[in-house]
Amino acid sequence: MQHNKQRVVIAGGGTAGWMAAAAFTRLLQDRVDVTLIESSDIGTVGVGEATIPTLVYFHKLLNINEQEFMAATHATFKLGIQFEGWRKPEHSYLHAFGNTGKPSWACGFQHFWRRGQSLGIASDFGDYCLEGVAAKAGKFAHLPHNGLNYAFHLDASRYAGFLRKLAEQAGLTRIDAKIDKVNLRPDDGFIDSLTLDDGQHISGDIFIDCTGFNGLLIEQALHTGFEDWSHWLPCNSAVAMQSEIHQRPQPFTRSVVHQAGWRWHIPLQHRMGNGLVYCHRYMSDDEAISQLKVSVEGDALHEPKLIRFQTGRRLKQWNRNCIALGLASGFLEPLESTSIHLIQQGIVRLLRMFPQAQIEPSVADEYNRQSLNEIEHIRDFIILHYYVTQRSDSPFWQHCQSMEVPASLSHRIELFKQTGQVFKQGNELFDDSWQQVMIGQGLMPKGYHPFADTLSADELQDFLEHVKHDIQRKLAPLPSHEQYLKSYCQ
Numbered sequence: 001m002q003h004n005k006q007r008v009v010i011a012g013g014g015t016a017g018w019m020a021a022a023a024f025t026r027l028l029q030d031r032v033d034v035t036l037i038e039s040s041d042i043g044t045v046g047v048g049e050a051t052i053p054t055l056v057y058f059h060k061l062l063n064i065n066e067q068e069f070m071a072a073t074h075a076t077f078k079l080g081i082q083f084e085g086w087r088k089p090e091h092s093y094l095h096a097f098g099n100t101g102k103p104s105w106a107c108g109f110q111h112f113w114r115r116g117q118s119l120g121i122a123s124d125f126g127d128y129c130l131e132g133v134a135a136k137a138g139k140f141a142h143l144p145h146n147g148l149n150y151a152f153h154l155d156a157s158r159y160a161g162f163l164r165k166l167a168e169q170a171g172l173t174r175i176d177a178k179i180d181k182v183n184l185r186p187d188d189g190f191i192d193s194l195t196l197d198d199g200q201h202i203s204g205d206i207f208i209d210c211t212g213f214n215g216l217l218i219e220q221a222l223h224t225g226f227e228d229w230s231h232w233l234p235c236n237s238a239v240a241m242q243s244e245i246h247q248r249p250q251p252f253t254r255s256v257v258h259q260a261g262w263r264w265h266i267p268l269q270h271r272m273g274n275g276l277v278y279c280h281r282y283m284s285d286d287e288a289i290s291q292l293k294v295s296v297e298g299d300a301l302h303e304p305k306l307i308r309f310q311t312g313r314r315l316k317q318w319n320r321n322c323i324a325l326g327l328a329s330g331f332l333e334p335l336e337s338t339s340i341h342l343i344q345q346g347i348v349r350l351l352r353m354f355p356q357a358q359i360e361p362s363v364a365d366e367y368n369r370q371s372l373n374e375i376e377h378i379r380d381f382i383i384l385h386y387y388v389t390q391r392s393d394s395p396f397w398q399h400c401q402s403m404e405v406p407a408s409l410s411h412r413i414e415l416f417k418q419t420g421q422v423f424k425q426g427n428e429l430f431d432d433s434w435q436q437v438m439i440g441q442g443l444m445p446k447g448y449h450p451f452a453d454t455l456s457a458d459e460l461q462d463f464l465e466h467v468k469h470d471i472q473r474k475l476a477p478l479p480s481h482e483q484y485l486k487s488y489c490q
């Protein structure tokens with residue numbers, strides 16, 4: 001059956017807009033005409049440089065050559081995030097991308113580890129995760145059968161440029177102009193067209209709102225509504241600053257606590273990305289800027305940029321003929337580098353549900369239901385870091401420790417505390433990560449699964465040693481991350 005081409009209009013050319021543009025042009029080639037409108041006068045948010053492993057699969061879907069991508073975006077490999085001072089001052093742990101230890105059919109590895117710990121024969125939980133140990137050793141290589149899970153640190157503006165090239169090669173039309181007006185159809189309130197400041201009218205069938213925090217289409221025109229989550233995720237500001245790199249790029253992001261939030265350090269091939277996230281009820285902008293400047297090791301490449309945000313989600317990601325992606329759809333906060341992941345999930349979901357001739361409300365409802373499920377799981381995971389802390393050394397951390405958290409998160413914490421059990425819910429993103437972060441933050445289960453008692457103490461010790469030995473065996477031949485980058489990104 002012959003379908004007319006759908007006219008897809010993407011408003012905004014940040015990471016969200018260009019990821020969507022590359023995906024639609026490359027994967028829906030004959031079915032869509034894609035136009036992207038961005039305003040170089042307005043610019044992009046300019047941050048968002050740490051990712052999680054799902055991006056590897058997104059690139060595979062788009063048939064992107066990894067070496068070309070890494071060379072173009074000056075990317076480095078990322079094996080996890082090192083959380084410094086989150087449990088208490090001077091303590092750090094790594095949330096790594098792999099699985100920890102070896103589970104049995106009856107229960108997860110944490111039960112064996114917990115018993116080993118009570119017997120004094122287990123070391124740090126992180127010592128049993130290949131990716132975590134490789135990150136600390138500063139090593140990296142691609143291993144057969146995805147043997148080492150990884151993501152990337154990338155230069156956001158170069159990434160947008162890289163994707164733009166792919167999309168334009170595949171036939172995308174780009175317009176550099178400011179959208180002045182969103183015109184709605186009088187009969188059903190769907191978006192009909194966009195009026196640009198150069199006088200053009202751009203009509204479309206489907207509009208993708210990637211205009212950032214403003215949500216020009218989804219909120220300002222369609223008044224979709226926003227659910228505020230700042231009572232759970234109180235940080236609402238960031239200052240960001242790039243600096244010269246003067247040490248070997250480590251294959252992990254650093255997340256370092258301060259008295260009113262945390263800061264990130266992201267190593268790229270050519271520079272560092274740094275930022276300080278804070279709640280401005282507890283810290284002034286001037287204080288944030290001066291703390292960031294003091295913490296940055298290399299010379300600054302520009303003055304710090306201040307960004308305000310509100311954590312929460314758009315009530316509908318898909319409203320009428322508009323789908324919001326990226327910051328226009330809501331924002332958790334950057335702690336677990338999940339925003340780019342949510343963009344790609346939105347794109348893939350939309351590709352799967354791509355409307356034929358007309359938009360069925362049931363399809364939009366299903367899209368919104370899946371999006372809500374997904375973001376709520378990630379929200380809970382991020383709140384966990386703030387809530388489960390032994391820090392009470394500032395009003396901000398006292399607030400975090402004592403805040404009420406969503407019932408879904410209380411349940412998980414209680415289950416883990418009492419039994420050490422963690423169950424993955426539906427298609428949720430995080431799995432082993434829950435154990436890693438709960439234990440890393442100092443939440444020790446009272447007990448463990450009786451199955452862990454089926455081994456004698458000697459057998460358990462052998463088992464735990466075997467896991468570590470296996471990690472060392474895999475790690476020994478790996479080059480340093482720096483060496484590997486040099487040869488891979490030539």
Ligand SMILES: Cc1cc2nc3c(=O)[nH]c(=O)nc-3n(C[C@H](O)[C@H](O)[C@H](O)COP(=O)(O)OP(=O)(O)OC[C@H]3O[C@@H](n4cnc5c(N)ncnc54)[C@H](O)[C@@H]3O)c2cc1C
Binds near residue numbers: 016044275
């Ligand atoms: C402090 C901070 C740190 C972050 N760190 C991470 C991280 O480490 N990892 C991660 O995954 N995510 C991170 N994020 C989120 C990430 O930055 C975004 O998800 C990503 O950059 C996508 O942004 P965007 O494309 O939605 O918006 P933007 O980059 O803001 O792009 C908006 C686009 O819309 C255009 N536009 C707006 N209004 C108009 C108009 N009227 N006319 C025409 N064009 C218009 C702009 O010109 C721009 O092109 C972070 C976010 C913040 C705030």
